[in-house]
Structure formats: structure tokens, C-alpha cells
Amino acid sequence: MSSTHHSICIVGGSGAEGSGLALRWAKHGHRVVIGSRDPAKAEAAAVELNERLGRSDITGAESSVGAASCDVVVLTVPFAGQMSTLESLKSQLGGKILIDVTVPLVPPKVSRVQLPESDSCVVAAQKMLGETVRVVSAFQNVSAHKLKNLDHEIDCDVLVAGDDKEARAIVIALAGDAGLRGIDVGPLANSVVAESLTSVLIWINKQYKIPDSGIRITGLPR
């Protein structure tokens, strides 16, 4: 568990995955800002999340305003919006940790792995943003609706990849704060596993008629 409290802007936080993380981190005591292109949408999402938790400190803001006020920024938008959103936030991200949750799904064949030319869309984000932003890949494989159910124990590990070791450690602690086990999987290039695994989990859900497959790394000390 992290002993540090962070301020975390979740861009795309009105969506399912982002709002699940928002709930869990706010509950743990982190300051959470929901970011959206549309500030009214962000504020409405914040109100709804505060109601669920019986509190009032989750706020909503236009994404670049929210990002400017936080030390950790989390990107949870569809693949098609990843680069344009990051470009619009670039000037706010210097010196910060960006947790990129993007999965390179290409509809309609979302259960088929279709990697981008760079193999990893998170590596592509790091290249575009430059070295001053510490990009970490995480949370791609966790079911959004399980995240939103705070009583549910989630049987899925979080693969955490990034080129900065300290940033990986911070994100592993943040996974713990959300009730998840984060695993250090090394350099950002290794993000390919989490990015491709999401299509495989979608396939498994259909094939075996189950709601939420996930993965666990075995062989680790308990």
C-alpha cells in the first residue's frame, strides 16, 4: 500500500474504466479530478461518484485544467482518441507520471490482436511526449464493471510497464490502493503484453461464455 497521497486527474474519467479507478482511489484518500473535454460532463460525473461514496471531494474539470492541477494523470480514452488527447495535454504533463491505459482495439474485430505499427500504442505515446513525461502502462486488463463494484475482489493482476523504475513503483502502489495487485513487468516495450492481452480476454469471454476473464501471474511469493 502507498503511504503517499497523490492528486490524480483521470482523463476520460466519466467512462466506465476511469470512473471505477476514480472511486477506488478517492475511497483510499487520493485527491481525484475527473477530466473531460466537456467540463460540464466531468462535473456531472464527479457529482455521481461523490454520491456513490457519500462524500464531496471528487471534482470535475476540463482535461487540461485538471491535468495541470495534479501530479499523476491517467488516460482512459478509446484508442482512436489517444494521440489527439495527449497532444492537447502535452504542455501539462512535463515532470509528471502519465498512466496510459489505452488498448489498441480496432473495431469491429476487437477479439483479434491488431497491434499498431509501433507494436505498442503506449510506447508511441512516450515517443510523442518526450522523456520529461514518465509514461507508465497499466490497468488495461481489469474489467471496468468489476472496478466499479467496490465490494468485489478482483481476480486479475495489473501489469505495470515503464522505463522509469520509480514511476513503476508508484503505479504498483496505486494499484494496491485500488485493491489490485500490480506486477513490475519491466520496460515500456513490455506493454505489448497487456495491450494485446485485452483482445485475448475478450475472445475468452465469448468463447467460454463468461463475463470477465482476467490473468494472474503465478510463482510469486504470497
Place this chain on the structure above:
Amino acid sequence: MSSTHHSICIVGGSGAEGSGLALRWAKHGHRVVIGSRDPAKAEAAAVELNERLGRSDITGAESSVGAASCDVVVLTVPFAGQMSTLESLKSQLGGKILIDVTVPLVPPKVSRVQLPESDSCVVAAQKMLGETVRVVSAFQNVSAHKLKNLDHEIDCDVLVAGDDKEARAIVIALAGDAGLRGIDVGPLANSVVAESLTSVLIWINKQYKIPDSGIRITGLPR
């Protein structure tokens, strides 16, 4: 469990991964042929495996001779030898199942994912061999030394990808015959997950100082 008995040629079967599979399949009752470029080496490996099992029916042969005599061929050679080995066997593989266990590791950075231009080296094999060969990707993530210990229960699933559904089902049954749980992960393109995961498991072994990390798919019925 499979009720069918197969004849299985394991090309590269004198290596650690291949000989572990050979032991387990022979013990289950499949006819196993160890294939190697050097027939004397293949025969010596067969003698050693027979001694371990207290039997005499595992045989050794030059790879193309072994492949010609079997209905399933398994490729367990290093990435650098994958394509040249398959080219030399191509005329023996028509109508058969080829289980390709190749992982695209690029030394010395084997704990870093470095996918080939085609993303999946098994997809590249299928393209080269043509549609008459039913290529299935499997067994990349299982620890070789655990495979060789027949008393060891292996805490790792086998991700089985291939474009032919029946061939996937046969390989899932073969995983079961080796004491492993095979999971249908869909089209051959989804082999990327297993191919990239091996580098991540190598990273995790180093990072967490453990001998054999693996993966389990969660959420499936027991």
C-alpha cells in the same frame, strides 16, 4: 483429456522444452518421435527419455524422417532456427498439425519484448507454409524444467491460438494429456500474447527472484 492417440514428432526434442513434452505425451500413451538434424543425437535423446520412463517406445530420427511418420509435428527450436527448420520440413507437413512453440527472443535482451516485423513469428510460419498446414501456437510460457519433472503440478495455462478450430481443440486436448490446462485464445494472430509474454515472465523471474513465473487465466469455470 484426449481419447485419441496421436503420433507426435518433436523437432528439437533433444532440448529441454521438447524433451519435457515428449516425456509427458509418451507417458500418456502417444507415440513420440524425437526429431533432430542429427539422427544420432535424436536417438541418444530417445534412449535417455525411455530410461526415465522405463520403456522403449520413444524413438529418434532425422527431423524430416520423423515428421513424415507422424500426424502432429511440434517445433521447439530457438527463434534463429525456426524458419530454416520449417523450410526443410515443409514438404512433410501438408495436411498435418504443426504446433509451433517458437518465441521470438532476441539475445541478449531476452527480458524485453522485441516482436518481429510480422508481430508474430508463428503467423509468419503459417504464411510461409501455406494453408494446407494447420499451424497452432502453444506451450511458449511453460517452464521447461517443470515439464521435465513429471511429479510437479504446473501452475501455468497454455494459450492455444490457431486459425483452425478443430486443430485448436486437438492441441487443447494434447495440453490436457501433458497435465496442463489449454485455453482457446482464438485466431493465430492472437499468438502475439504468448510470444511476448515469455519475455515478461523472464523479467518477472529476475525482478522478483523466483525460478518460474507463469500465468493463469481467471474467471473460467473450474
